[in-house]
Amino acid sequence: MDTRVVRWWSVDPKTTAFLSPYASMTGNPILYNDQYGDTTYRFNQTDGKYIGMYDLDASGQFGSFGKFRTIGEGTDALTQWDGEYFNFADPINDPKGIQDGTITQLVFVSETEIYDMLYDQGAFNPDDKNRPGRFKKNSEGGQKFDYAISVLPYRYEKQGATYYPPSDPSHVLFLPEGEFTAHNQMNFGNYLWAATGFTLGFEIAILQMGAHANSRNPRAPNGHEPEWDSEDDQRSIKKGAYHAIKHDYREKLETIRQRSK
Incomplete structure (x- = not known):
């Protein structure tokens, strides 16, 4: 027997209920x-x-x-x-939220739902493509691209989404269809924001730097002192942009632009 792990080196060829070393050592x-x-x-x-x-x-x-x-x-x-x-997406705070009873619901978000949310907020508006000033304005707190505040509470209130998670913690995790990372409400807002930004012509690195700049801006209503954007925020931003790439959102925007001529 390996005393370091309390496991037997070999399989017992003649196991007997309650007498096997596997049973006695609970090492099966x-x-x-x-x-x-x-x-x-x-x-x-x-x-x-x-x-x-x-x-x-x-x-x-x-x-x-x-x-x-x-x-x-x-x-x-x-x-x-x-x-x-x-x-x-936030491997530190989300498990804690589950353990203390704050997070009680997993919401499965289909690709159709994601597309509809982005479409309704203007992510596929050709007039907003490659317009950094307009994108920045629409991304400010409470504006249409601030999905965590402006969209998710209205769509998923029954499931436990709240209207201002920083002071009223959300009870929800969001899991996009076909993916294997769940996001809390604020992170999923970042996810949808990044999918919107990439669709409108902004590359992943630009979106990530923009999030850092906003987080370090002392005048931005972030609810915290200036600091670098957190790892979980950045992770959700990447995932959201990858979602836009996977589902050809830029191509869909171009199709809409061609049809609107």
Whole structure:
């Protein structure tokens, strides 16, 4: 036996219930299979409601949506988790929010919903393409590209989105369709903002630098002292721009421009 990990070097060829060294040492990797070696926060795949914490080996940074399923019958029945795993855009604060009961809902956001939100806010307006001054103005607090405040509370209030998350914490995580990173309400606002900015002609590096500049601006209504934009904000900005690339948003804007001639 390897005393460092309390595991046997070889498989017991003659296991007996309650007598096997696997049973006595609880070292069976099949019964105790932890995919990531961290706590997972599970959500119901049907309604997105939070279920609970599992795999309590360490402070966790992974979420999962799915359902429990039972294999076998009677005394041979075994309940297993059948789900997909995802990361958190903010791996520090989002797990804390789940643990303290603030975050209780996972919202699955379809590509159609994302496109509709951007379209309704003017992200596909040809007149705004490559207009940095106009984009900056529309990105200010409470304006139409400030999605976390101007859009998400109105669309997802029933699910737990709040009207000003900095002082009234949101209860929601947003998971875009086909992706594996969930975003809190403020981060998802950054995600949608970046998708908008990229669509309107601004490159990822410009969007990231713009976010840094805004965060360091002492006159900007950020609710904090001037500082560099946080890693989670920057991560959501990248993800949002990549979403616009993946779904050909610039090409769609060009199609709209051609049709409007």
